[in-house]
Amino acid sequence: MNSIFQNSKDVFLDTVSAKDYIQLERVSTIYQSLKDSVKKPLKMILLYGKPGTGKSMFLTKLYHDLSAMQTIHLYSTPILDESEFFKTLAQDLLQVKYNGELNFTQFMKIINENPMHEIPLVLLDEAQLYSSALMEKIRLLSDTRKVKFVITLHKTEKEDLIAKEHFQTRIWESIELENTSSAELKIYIQKKLMKANCFDTANMFQNSSVDLIHKLTKGNYRDTNKLVYTLFDLYMWYEINNPLKINKNYLSHKLIEMSALQTGLIHD
Amino acid sequence: MTNIYELERKWLKYKIKSYLPIVIITISIIAIGVILLIAFTSLNTSKITQTAPVKPIAAPEKTPHETAVPKDENRTLTNIASQKDIKKEALAIEEITPIGVNNLKKEQIVLTPSLNFMKNMQGNTPPQIYIVQEKENLQTNEPKNGKNKVFLQENNPSIEAIEEVRPLEPIQEKKKDDSINISRQNTQEDIEHVIQRFKKNNNPTLSLFIAKKYYELGQYSQSYNYSLITNQLNNNIEASWIIFTKSLVKLDKKDMAIKTLKQYIEHSHSNQAKILLDEITSGKFK
Numbered sequence: 337m338n339s340i341f342q343n344s345k346d347v348f349l350d351t352v353s354a355k356d357y358i359q360l361e362r363v364s365t366i367y368q369s370l371k372d373s374v375k376k377p378l379k380m381i382l383l384y385g386k387p388g389t390g391k392s393m394f395l396t397k398l399y400h401d402l403s404a405m406q407t408i409h410l411y412s413t414p415i416l417d418e419s420e421f422f423k424t425l426a427q428d429l430l431q432v433k434y435n436g437e438l439n440f441t442q443f444m445k446i447i448n449e450n451p452m453h454e455i456p457l458v459l460l461d462e463a464q465l466y467s468s469a470l471m472e473k474i475r476l477l478s479d480t481r482k483v484k485f486v487i488t489l490h491k492t493e494k495e496d497l498i499a500k501e502h503f504q505t506r507i508w509e510s511i512e513l514e515n516t517s518s519a520e521l522k523i524y525i526q527k528k529l530m531k532a533n534c535f536d537t538a539n540m541f542q543n544s545s546v547d548l549i550h551k552l553t554k555g556n557y558r559d560t561n562k563l564v565y566t567l568f569d570l571y572m573w574y575e576i577n578n579p580l581k582i583n584k585n586y587l588s589h590k591l592i593e594m595s596a597l598q599t600g601l602i603h604d
Numbered sequence: 605m606t607n608i609y610e611l612e613r614k615w616l617k618y619k620i621k622s623y624l625p626i627v628i629i630t631i632s633i634i635a636i637g638v639i640l641l642i643a644f645t646s647l648n649t650s651k652i653t654q655t656a657p658v659k660p661i662a663a664p665e666k667t668p669h670e671t672a673v674p675k676d677e678n679r680t681l682t683n684i685a686s687q688k689d690i691k692k693e694a695l696a697i698e699e700i701t702p703i704g705v706n707n708l709k710k711e712q713i714v715l716t717p718s719l720n721f722m723k724n725m726q727g728n729t730p731p732q733i734y735i736v737q738e739k740e741n742l743q744t745n746e747p748k749n750g751k752n753k754v755f756l757q758e759n760n761p762s763i764e765a766i767e768e769v770r771p772l773e774p775i776q777e778k779k780k781d782d783s784i785n786i787s788r789q790n791t792q793e794d795i796e797h798v799i800q801r802f803k804k805n806n807n808p809t810l811s812l813f814i815a816k817k818y819y820e821l822g823q824y825s826q827s828y829n830y831s832l833i834t835n836q837l838n839n840n841i842e843a844s845w846i847i848f849t850k851s852l853v854k855l856d857k858k859d860m861a862i863k864t865l866k867q868y869i870e871h872s873h874s875n876q877a878k879i880l881l882d883e884i885t886s887g888k889f890k
Contacts, residue, residue: 566606573608594615598606604614604621 339575340584344537345568347528348561352392352412354400358527360520363390366511370398373509374457374486379478384489385513388558391488394513395459398486407456414465421470429456429483440473447482455484463487515555522546524557525564536584537568545587552596559601566595791817808837808844815847824854842874849877853884 373381383391392412399410409428415421422443426432430450434442460466466474478485491512516524522541529538553559570591574582582588596602795817802810815830828851834844845868852861865881868874883889 569606570608570611573606577608590615593618594611597614597618598611602618604617 339572340534340536341568341571341575343532344529344534345565345572347532347534348565348568350558350561350565352396354397356528357393357397358524358531360516360523360527362516362520366513367394367397369509370394370486370511371401373511374398374402374484376509377481378484378509379481380475380484381486382489382510383486383513384491384510386491386515386556388556389513389515390557391513392461393557395461395486395488399459402457407452407454408459409456410459410461412461414460414462416465416467416470418467418470418473425458425483429458440476444477444480447480452482455481457484457486460485460487462490464489516550516557517555518543518547518550521550521553521555521560525549525560540585540587542586545589545592548589548592552592552601559599562599563592563595563601566598567591570595570598791821795821806837808834808841811837812841812844812847815844815851819847819851819854822854824851827851828855840872842872842876845872845874845877846880849880849884850889853889858884 370381370383383394385391395410395412399408402408407429409425411424415424419437419439422438422440423434426434426438426443426446429452430446432446432450434446438446460474463471474485474487477483522543525541525546526538529535529541549560549563553563567587571582574591582591593602597604795814798810798814798817801807802814811830811834815827815834817827818824818830819827827847831844831848831851834841835848838844845865849861849865849868852858852864862881862884865877865884869877869881880889
């Protein structure tokens with residue numbers, strides 16, 4: 337027989353999938369704003385925020401929602417080689433398979449030779465990993481209005497610099513994603529669990545427990561997923577080895593803190 | 605698999621660490637509180653020890669003013685008055701009492717009576733007798749004599765009220781009236797002279813003389829006081845009882861006068877006292 341904690345644990349595996357997207361009020365507003373921006377004749381849309389704030393999830397969700405309606409390409413992993421990048425774009429946007437090295441000039445020539453009936457949307461995740469030279473070429477490409485870009489950046493000083501120097505004049509919309517509040521985090525966790533029919537464990541998340549989780553993770557989705565995953569892992573152990581030590585009606589703060597220690601959110 | 609026991613140990617360490625600042629702060633606050641308390645207590649103690657010697661120093665300066673505070677309760681006419689109350693009253697009197705009456709105390713003019721009639725005189729409230737020095741312009745008619753007057757003050761609220769509430773203006777007017785009468789002036793001077801003599805030797809005859817003179821001058825509170833002093837010095841002087849009761853009648857204390865006189869008659873079977881009692885009760889003497 338499967339433990340309720342086993343199913344709950346699996347819910348919090350750190351994966352980026354559109355089906356795992358949790359509709360939260362604030363997040364939904366931002367997402368709708370992103371969708372509206374995409375429809376506008378923008379050259380580039382910047383999505384930025386600290387790691388674990390849901391940027392990748394946003395892109396994945398956007399790709400999932402718009403792929404049926406328009407040409408859209410998601411590059412979750414950065415293509416760091418310039419030639420490889422343009423070759424991939426030529427293949428995906430124009431269905432042109434190019435052998436050998438492909439530079440920016442050659443790629444532009446291909447684009448001009450192969451007119452597109454609609455402007456494709458290219459989603460670039462982790463754009464901070466692209467080189468400055470490549471980012472400059474992406475900028476030039478967006479200037480031609482042949483391709484529309486949505487890029488995500490980690491919000492660091494360096495990324496801010498990139499945003500200012502390369503894209504300041506071209507960015508029509510920039511959206512910042514932030515860590516969630518305690519109330520939103522509770523909804524996030526419970527919705528996630530209820531989506532997987534883990535109602536018993538969802539009920540274990542009292543306000544005080546969520547507050548403690550929020551305090552430990554600072555409302556970061558990725559850290560929360562890691563923490564709750566480890567928490568249910570610990571619950572599984574206690575359920576087998578020392579069931580008297582756990583209560584299935586509410587979460588133990590001790591176990592939450594132990595999970596935080598285990599995941600490195602706090603240190604002894 | 606996670607080593608739960610190791611994790612529990614880490615958690616315990618973490619909890620101890622997290623509570624450590626709270627414990628330190630709490631202990632610090634308690635320690636500071638205790639230090640402050642000790643400091644405050646020691647400060648108070650030092651204040652008390654500093655102020656304590658002042659009282660004995662100040663006391664000898666003031667004690668001369670407390671002329672009639674009896675040292676021995678059994679020896680006073682008002683032996684029922686508590687020593688504590690007397691001291692309180694005496695301290696209150698000190699403020700208005702100028703220097704110059706210290707002789708009275710030194711010579712212990714307050715003597716113990718053999719009767720406790722005063723106890724009954726005022727019901728449950730025993731009279732407290734003090735010799736109070738008062739500025740001349742409040743009680744006497746003598747305008748220029750810088751010396752102070754001495755009188756007995758009983759712990760009788762009505763008498764106190766007479767003495768305290770008495771406005772300044774009427775007294776001054778009275779002074780003017782008295783100053784016109786040359787013979788009175790001489791009488792007042794005579795009294796002053798006798799008072800000085802009385803202060804030196806505490807002779808009850810002199811205090812009786814003063815009481816009589818004050819009675820003649822119409823200063824019944826003074827005559828009351830001096831008759832009381834006389835009685836304290838020698839309670840067998842019939843005249844002191846007569847003047848005392850007469851003064852009481854004049855001070856509108858008729859009931860008290862009758863009561864006192866009756867008790868004296870019971871004790872002494874004095875005919876003069878009986879006659880006076882008849883006169884008072886019949887209303888002849890007012």
